[in-house]
Amino acid sequence: MTTPLEEMACRTCLVPLNTLGTPPTHVHPVHLATDGHTPEPAPVSQLATVRRTCDFCGDPYPIWTLHGANVTAVAIGSTATLVQNFGETWAACATCQTHIDDGRPDLVVDRAVQALDVRTNPEVRGRIQELHLAFLDARLPDRTLLTTTPWPAASIAAKDLPKVRDRLTHLYRGNDHLPAALGLTETRAQVADGLDQSRLYWIDDDFTDLAEHAATQLTALTIGHDLGPPANVLITWSRPVTQHQITAASWTLANNGWQLVLYRAIGAGLDGKPLQRLREQVGWLVPMTAAHLTEQHLIDAGHPAAALFATWLLITQKAAEVDVARVDKTIAKAYARTKRDQPEVRIVRIRGRRSPSDAAETTPGEQGQRQSSRFWVSGHWRNQAHGPGRSLRRPVYINPFLKGPAESPLKTSTTVRMLSSHKPQGEEPTPRPA
Secondary structure (H helix, E strand, O other): OOOOOOOEEEOOOOOEOEEEOOOOEEEOOOOOOOOOOOOOEEEHHHOOOOOOOOOOOOOOOEEEEEEEEEEEEEEEOOOOEEEEEEEEEEEEEHHHHHHHHOOOHHHHHHHHHHHHOOOOOHHHHHHHHHHHHHHHOOOOOOEEEOOOOOOOOOOOOHHHHHHHHHHHHHHHHOOOEOOHHHOOOOOHHHHHHHHHOOEEEEEOHHHHHHHHHHHHOOOOEEOOOOOOOOOOEEEEEEEEEOOOOEEEEEEEEEOOEEEEEEEEEOOOOOOHHHHHHHHHHOOOEEEEEEEEEOOOOEEOOOOOOHHHHHHHHHHHOOOEEEEEEOOOHHHHHHHHHOOOOOOOEEEEEEOOOEOOOHHHOOOOOOOOOOOOOEEEEOOEEEEEEEOHHHOEEEEEEEOOEEEOOOOOOEOOOOOOOOOOOOOOOOOOOEEEOO
16 A cells, blocks of 8 residues: 655745656646746645645635545547546635535636636536536545635734634634644644633734844743743734744643644635634634743744744733733623633733933934934843842843934834834723733
8 A cells, every 4th residue: 555645845935746757756836937946845744834726716825625536637639648636635715615515516616717717618617517526526524724824914903812712712622623734633622721711912013013023033042931921821913923924822731841832814805704604613813833842942033933932021021011901892791691701801012111311312413402303222132140049041132212302203223113102993901010
């Protein structure tokens, strides 16, 4: 019995590669326009992002892997016979999946015909329908969530975090499969239980900028109970952060350590029934990277979790002001009906810092005149001694701070971030001590 070859994608462009011959040669799909680079094959299980398309209609944001018949098409010509194998696993976008769930494969065919611009050719439509039905008629009930799709950037409001968290725990406890490469198969229930107990943090725009900048300068540190978040937290940034485009991170207590999961936001660009169905079945977040971490695990600026640790270190060293948001009324009522404690969302902002002499600051050649703008003095990490005999070291971020009159406009900088002084849209925070 032969072992099926693992699917490969190009590490350069992240597109799944086709396989030709024996031994296999990996090539870009013929329909794909590239810059001419040579394929650099990598197992898709090692990539957090893969640029797939829906195998039914070509949509660039597939969400499910479906399992069905192994479909092969044979084209016989006067001089040659072409055999193309379409495989037994097909990717489906949210819209095609909705039509399939509703028993409307004809609408799936309509999407394919429209995408190929062959609406006036009934013969082509007939061939497409044959291929789709050959797969769907033998489709198995199980499906696997695609977590590698690079969805457009999307933000999540602080007031919605309890609902987002609940939908995520529902996903973990549900029957839909997660990719085995995530390593969450045996820990799904444990992560869901941790999320149920987690503190919810929403990081505002300016603190997100600060944390992302601090993450790029994070010096190597080893995880310990005094450096990581408490047992269970869910942190959501106001926008995707770092080159990994992470929207949220959960940190839950696990056997002999912690379970870290990084998430991407999904659903941007959808509307109507497909969006509603996606929110009901999956939610707003999907796991993109997971790892079991123990004490002494090394974290540095290149680690996918650098933004999480930079954010938490900034919060714990009092670089933040933390308010409590009023959650959506519908969510609050739903919690009350099920006799659950009312959810609490902590909004994190930058704590302002200004020198007492700033108000009288002057610039050379302008004696007696007020400075016309404020500017940032850049921040950086420093190892601070602590513990018994001050023998341990804790990374402390020396905050960037504004210099100049408070009423003057802010002068932009390439290395530091804006100071927060506004409320997020739609939020009415209640002051809370950091």
